[in-house]
Amino acid sequence: MNANGYRDYFKVLGVDRGADADTIKRAFRKLARQYHPDVNPGDKAAEARFKEISEAYEVLSDPDKRRRYEQFGQYWSQAGAGGGVGGMDVDFGRYGNFDEFINDLLGRFGGGAQPGGGSGFGFGSGFPGGFGSGGFGAGFPGGGFAGGARSGAANLDAEASIRLSLAEAFRGCERTLAVNEERVAVRIPAGVRPGSRLRLKGKGNLQPGTGRRGDLYLTIQLQEHPVWKLDGDQLRGELPLSLDELALGGQVRVATPDGEASVQVPPGLTPGRSLRLKGKGWPVKGGRGDLLLTPVLKLPEPLSERERTLLEELRAARSADPRAGWIQLAQL
Incomplete structure (x- = not known):
């Protein structure tokens, strides 16, 4: 402070006179941490320094106070505002702890709880x-x-x-x-x-x-994920199977989150019925959920001549109509 009572608040915070609000806030944060009384217990010089930088921030963080300060100097608080910082004569004894003082101080700065x-x-x-x-x-x-x-x-x-x-x-x-x-x-x-x-x-x-x-x-x-979907503790995914695998069953190689595994497909497996691999699903406390594989028919594209011939023979030899009774049930 000069002999005439003027405090250069920009100098107190170590910023240029043209510093914007963010620069002033960063400077205050840095200095406040350094001179915080909780960090410097019993240090009266640090306490005084903290009061000084708090006073500077209160003025420079408020656009109206800053404008009057820059215009009227040490007389800014009397320039149409009716009171001001007034040297921030703070009695720390009235607060239960320093956090209570800070919350009160920040409330005066406009930094307390906001609407919402x-x-x-x-x-x-x-x-x-x-x-x-x-x-x-x-x-x-x-x-x-x-x-x-x-x-x-x-x-x-x-x-x-x-x-x-x-x-x-x-x-x-x-x-x-x-x-x-x-x-x-x-x-x-x-x-x-x-x-x-x-x-x-x-x-x-x-x-x-x-x-x-x-x-x-x-x-x-x-x-x-392109294959797996999480359903509670279970992982679900589609399992592509050929026509002969669906009809005849057998051992097939499948993918799991842990790598490949072998699964027994029962004969006559219909699409929509899932195969369950116990303990191969999502991690849970103390173990794993299950893995559910839903078979879907996967035909070769394009069919080879041999495959086409065999399918033609299958069609000629088919003994049952797959839609028997369905047409009647489906009519409205």
């Missing part, structure tokens, strides 16, 4: 869209990150979605996310289901000046 439950402080600057080894940002269904009211205090929790392949969800995987300029490794457990929510403790929104962080909740989404 938001905290007023987001994840900072935007992130590239999508997950994986990159970051994530505002491109999520439902608007990206969201918070809700919690006991009247600012809710710092955030929510986002993460999209996995079926193989990643089946086996489990690890993803690296960019959160608030921090790279966070997330372990996805094997057998996670669509709609499940994973909690990353302390990785949510950051409240400036306090160091408090909410939690990040990730909602699992699964990409479609």
Whole structure:
């Protein structure tokens, strides 16, 4: 402070006079963490410095106060506003803990709970869209990150979605996310289901000046697979079979999530009736669900001359009409 009582708030925060709101907020966050009284217990100099940077941020983060400050200098608070920071003479003894003071302070800054439950402080600057080894940002269904009211205090929790392949969800995987300029490794457990929510403790929104962080909740989404579909604890898929395999049965090689396996197809298997492979389905606590294979007729394309000849002979030798009785039942 100069002898005439003027504080250069831009200098206090270490920013240029033309700094925008985001630059001022970042500078305040950095300094607030450094001089936070909880980080410097009993340090009166740090406490005084924290009050000073808080005072500077209160003025420069408010467009009207900043305008009057830049126009009238140390007399800004008397220039049509009726009161102001007034040196921020704060009695810490009136608060139960420092978080109570910060919540009160941020409420005066306009950073408390917002209508609809938001905290007023987001994840900072935007992130590239999508997950994986990159970051994530505002491109999520439902608007990206969201918070809700919690006991009247600012809710710092955030929510986002993460999209996995079926193989990643089946086996489990690890993803690296960019959160608030921090790279966070997330372990996805094997057998996670669509709609499940994973909690990353302390990785949510950051409240400036306090160091408090909410939690990040990730909602699992699964990409479609060309063969397998998840149905509870079971995996379902179609099994292509030839005409002779459907009619005569026999051992056939099939694919499972664990690799190839051999399955006995019963004679006369009709399409729509499923084959069950126990313990080959989705991972569950203490084991696995079942794998269900639904047979579908797969004819060769094109038919060879030999296959065509045999099918012609089969048609000539057929002893029953497959639609016997069906026509009458189907009529309305």
